Amino acid sequence: MTLLTNDIQDRLAKLLVEEGLVQESKIELAIKEAGLNNQSLMSYMIEHKLLDNEILVHATSHVSGIPYVNLENTTIPQETLDLISVDIAERNMAVPIAEVQGRIAVAMLDATNIQAVDYLSSLIQRPLKVFMASQNSIKHVLDQYKTDLSGVDALAENVDAQKQAEAESKRQVQTIVQDSPISKALNTILEYAVRAKASDIHIEPLEKSLKIRCRIDGVLREIM
Incomplete structure (x- = not known):
């Protein structure tokens, strides 16, 4: 690393x-x-x-030589966010984003901080692939944690009256998340970028598709 x-x-x-x-x-x-x-x-x-x-x-x-990734327009799957709690993510300005070649990809504001990298690897109990990301990118992903937490709080207020319905809803959401292509797509994109030794990765959602660009050998190329 x-x-x-x-x-x-x-x-x-x-x-x-x-x-x-x-x-x-x-x-x-x-x-x-x-x-x-x-x-x-x-x-x-x-x-x-x-x-x-x-x-x-x-x-x-x-x-x-640590690759840069732009996450300002990227949505990270909930099961990936769950790898690091929001308080630890905020404290280290580091967020999990995908799985790449058997390692967990983590975007960090300071990916040169070896103590933080070692701590996160020990916490997740998986080897890491670190990426550099700007403060705005990290905050964009941290906001996704907060959105998810606010949803949990709203459900908790009605837990007694809706316990059975909530349990069924949770099973349905879990099934949808497992079948969702978002996580697989992020994994594939980052794996390609790592193999191609891309220095920059930009993920831009369009109305009906994604635009993925990687800087390889100094040239920004559209790969999707």
Whole structure:
């Protein structure tokens, strides 16, 4: 699993300075402070808002080789979300998105945080395939947790009067989820992207279909 080694951290710092995105003095201070606080450079920069989140995520993805995925228009199946509780997802800014080649694909704001990756892998008890995602992408998926939880709360208020009907409804929903192609589609898309060594993955829902684009060898290609 590729994570932020000292070499990659140095390349990230160099890239940000060369592109004029952050002053060299600020990068040097950030590296020093991050080390003292046992943080990755990216985590420190996010916390202290030294650079626009989207730019920082793309830059880190570029130098680390961790692929970037855009989830701002993507709906994640409930059975996938259930792999990580909402409080842990919010605390780590990390959300499960699919299963890829026997591993659970997790999108993270800071996929270079090896402690967080190890913790999530231990929690799920499965090996992980990590992806970089922007703050907006992570929040979009976190909002799906909240939508599901609000639905559960509404049902709970009427549980005594509707207990039998609710049980039947739950069985029906479970059957629908298991038969739904959404989870399989996400798995297939991400598996293809991993095999093709795509650096960016963009999933855009249209009225009657999905537009899937992957950046392969520097070229953004439509694959679906």
